Amino acid sequence: MPRLLDTLALGGICAVLLLAFYYQFALGELPCPLCALQRVGFIVAGVGLVLNLRSGYSPGHYGLVLLTSVAAGAASLRQIALHAIPGSGSYGSALFGFHFYTWAFVGYGALVAYTGLALLAEGNRPVRDIVHDAGRGHGTLANVACWLFALLAAANMLAFAVECGLGPCPDNPTGYLWWPRGG
Amino acid sequence: MVMVLPFVLGLLATLLALSGYRTGAMRVGLATVVVQVAWLMYHATDKLAVTL
Numbered sequence: 432m433p434r435l436l437d438t439l440a441l442g443g444i445c446a447v448l449l450l451a452f453y454y455q456f457a458l459g460e461l462p463c464p465l466c467a468l469q470r471v472g473f474i475v476a477g478v479g480l481v482l483n484l485r486s487g488y489s490p491g492h493y494g495l496v497l498l499t500s501v502a503a504g505a506a507s508l509r510q511i512a513l514h515a516i517p518g519s520g521s522y523g524s525a526l527f528g529f530h531f532y533t534w535a536f537v538g539y540g541a542l543v544a545y546t547g548l549a550l551l552a553e554g555n556r557p558v559r560d561i562v563h564d565a566g567r568g569h570g571t572l573a574n575v576a577c578w579l580f581a582l583l584a585a586a587n588m589l590a591f592a593v594e595c596g597l598g599p600c601p602d603n604p605t606g607y608l609w610w611p612r613g614g
Numbered sequence: 615m616v617m618v619l620p621f622v623l624g625l626l627a628t629l630l631a632l633s634g635y636r637t638g639a640m641r642v643g644l645a646t647v648v649v650q651v652a653w654l655m656y657h658a659t660d661k662l663a664v665t666l
Contacts, residue, residue, distance in 0.1 A: 464657045467617055471650050474624040478643045481631040489636075495643045502650050509658040516664060577632055584628045588621035595617040599656075 433488060433553060434573065440545055441480040441576040444473050447538060448583040451531070452590070460523045461594060461604040465510045469535040470587055472503020476542055477580045484573045488553055493546045500546070504539035507532045615656055620649045 451470060454460045462470065479496035482489070510532035514521045521530050529537075594600060596608040606612060623646040630639035 464617060464653070468620075468650055468654055468657070471620040471624055471646065474621070475627070475643055475646050475650070478624065478627045478631050478639060478646075481628060482636060482639055482643075485631055485634055486636040491640060495640065495647070498644075498647050499650065502647055502654060506654050506658065509654075512662055512664055519663075581625075581628050581632055584621075584625045588618060588625045591621050592618045597616055597618065599615040600617045 433549060434484060434570065436545075436549065437480050437483045438570070438573045438576050440542070441477055441484070441573075441580055444477045444480070445576060445579050445583055447473055448580075448587065452583075452586065454524060454531070455590065458524065461606070462591075462600075463522060463602060463604060464600045465506050465532065466522070467591060467595075467600060468506040469503050469510075469532065472499045472506070472535075472539060474584050474587065475499035476503075477584070481577050481580060484577060490550060490553070493550055496542060496546050500539040500542045504536055504543075507536040507539065511536060615653060617653070620646050620653065623649060 448470065451462070451466075455462060476496045476499050479492040479494075479499075482492040482495075486492075510522065513519065514530070514532075523531055526534060591600070593607050593609045594604060623642055627639050627642040627646055630642060
């Protein structure tokens with residue numbers, strides 16, 4: 432059961448990254464530096480879950496998820512604060528009434544809550560069961576989630592390399608540094 | 615400040631995790647968080663116009 436939940440959580444992270452790509456490439460909304468740091472958070476959280484699925488459960492893997500969720504949650508909270516004052520505008524589109532930095536903050540809260548519950552659940556299981564789980568096959572669903580996640584992590588790296596090159600991203604990006612539009 | 619650096623490290627950690635190199639993936643994952651926090655300090659420490 433914990434493996435299935437970790438797989439579903441990893442699938443949720445993949446869905447978030449896919450949605451971000453849809454808004455970036457289909458709707459032309461370029462991610463800002465704080466948006467980038469929020470995406471990094473989802474990628475590192477995914478690494479913790481991939482480690483659970485491939486190498487077996489460890490509290491250290493969940494520790495990685497927690498650390499990056501706090502860091503990326505701080506980035507999204509900062510962006511919320513930037514636009515909290517009426518009239519200070521917003522960045523990007525809203526989905527169901529909330530902007531993506533707000534949804535990201537909700538997502539990191541959900542990841543922290545999930546990690547806490549998973550640690551509680553695993554902490555009460557006998558060690559022999561956990562070791563047994565670690566030796567089980569990866570499973571088709573877990574494999575698909577892991578490889579899709581790896582593909583998205585690679586695509587994010589390429590997308591940000593094309594957008595920002597080997598330097599910092601501008602606060603309000605208007606185009607891709609390494610993909611100039613033809614005139 | 616190289617914005618793509620945490621993505622490079624994140625991808626490396628992912629590939630190490632997929633390949634079963636647990637210790638390597640954890641170390642690179644933690645390095646990614648360190649870079650993530652450093653970049654956050656760079657981008658999010660100017661004064662906000664709100665009372666916190």
